[in-house]
Amino acid sequence: MPSRISPAWRRRLTPPRTLPVPVDLIFEKLEPRYGPIEWRPRYNALDELIFTVLTQHTSDLNAERAFDELRRRIPTWGEVIEADTRAVADAIQSGGLANQKSVRIQSILRVVLRRHGALELEFLKNLELDEARRWLTELPGVGPKTAAVVMAFALGMPAMPVDTHIHRVSGRLGLIRKGTSADDAHVVLEKILEPDDRFGLHVLLITHGRQICKARRPLCGECPLEEPCPSAGTFG
Numbered sequence: 034m035p036s037r038i039s040p041a042w043r044r045r046l047t048p049p050r051t052l053p054v055p056v057d058l059i060f061e062k063l064e065p066r067y068g069p070i071e072w073r074p075r076y077n078a079l080d081e082l083i084f085t086v087l088t089q090h091t092s093d094l095n096a097e098r099a100f101d102e103l104r105r106r107i108p109t110w111g112e113v114i115e116a117d118t119r120a121v122a123d124a125i126q127s128g129g130l131a132n133q134k135s136v137r138i139q140s141i142l143r144v145v146l147r148r149h150g151a152l153e154l155e156f157l158k159n160l161e162l163d164e165a166r167r168w169l170t171e172l173p174g175v176g177p178k179t180a181a182v183v184m185a186f187a188l189g190m191p192a193m194p195v196d197t198h199i200h201r202v203s204g205r206l207g208l209i210r211k212g213t214s215a216d217d218a219h220v221v222l223e224k225i226l227e228p229d230d231r232f233g234l235h236v237l238l239i240t241h242g243r244q245i246c247k248a249r250r251p252l253c254g255e256c257p258l259e260e261p262c263p264s265a266g267t268f269g
């Protein structure tokens with residue numbers, strides 16, 4: 034039977050045949066600098082999901098302020114569902130896009146309650162990774178990155194969240210093919226990485242992207258991966 038996936042799309046979801054910078058070498062070079070890496074949950078899974086919605090298009094600091102204010106004004110998720118949407122938007126003003134996010138948060142909570150019968154998501158850790166991802170991405174406005182954050186950070190599941198830093202650094206290191214979108218990079222990186230390496234590599238690449246492999250002017254001269262990196266010194 035012919036495949037329903039176009040060759041171009043399949044190629045984007047296929048890891049490069051050989052990695053110019055092997056994953057072990059990335060750990061060897063970056064862990065002494067940014068480690069040690071420890072997994073500790075920040076929030077329970079439903080809190081993490083709502084917090085991640087609040088982080089969209091703003092900083093973590095603003096999202097934290099919005100999250101704390103929402104919890105202070107409307108302490109339970111059941112009450113958030115019942116609250117006037119304007120009251121939710123007022124509480125999360127500091128997170129930006131309050132009108133859209135308030136609607137989205139209430140929709141997510143309603144759907145979680147309808148599908149699962151309770152306002153909690155810890156049950157997801159008993160599912161297979163792909164099943165948990167599917168459950169989450171079927172919620173309104175929840176994409177692969179948000180789902181992976183909830184799975185990796187709150188549930189300790191071996192998902193690989195790909196944000197803008199990880200997408201950029203992975204591309205420069207040749208872990209993903211040119212033109213691979215951030216959403217597709219979740220799939221590719223999970224194929225490359227052993228489950229136990231995913232959280233660690235997430236933390237290392239995001240930190241490296243913020244500190245050295247910056248978007249505009251990467252500091253290749255200070256980078257411990259300069260020698261093997263195929264993009265080193267290509268930024269003019």
Ligand code: SF4
Nearest residue numbers: 246253256259262265
């Ligand atoms: S050598 Fe430059 S482009 Fe490559 S990972 Fe390091 S900072 Fe990024």
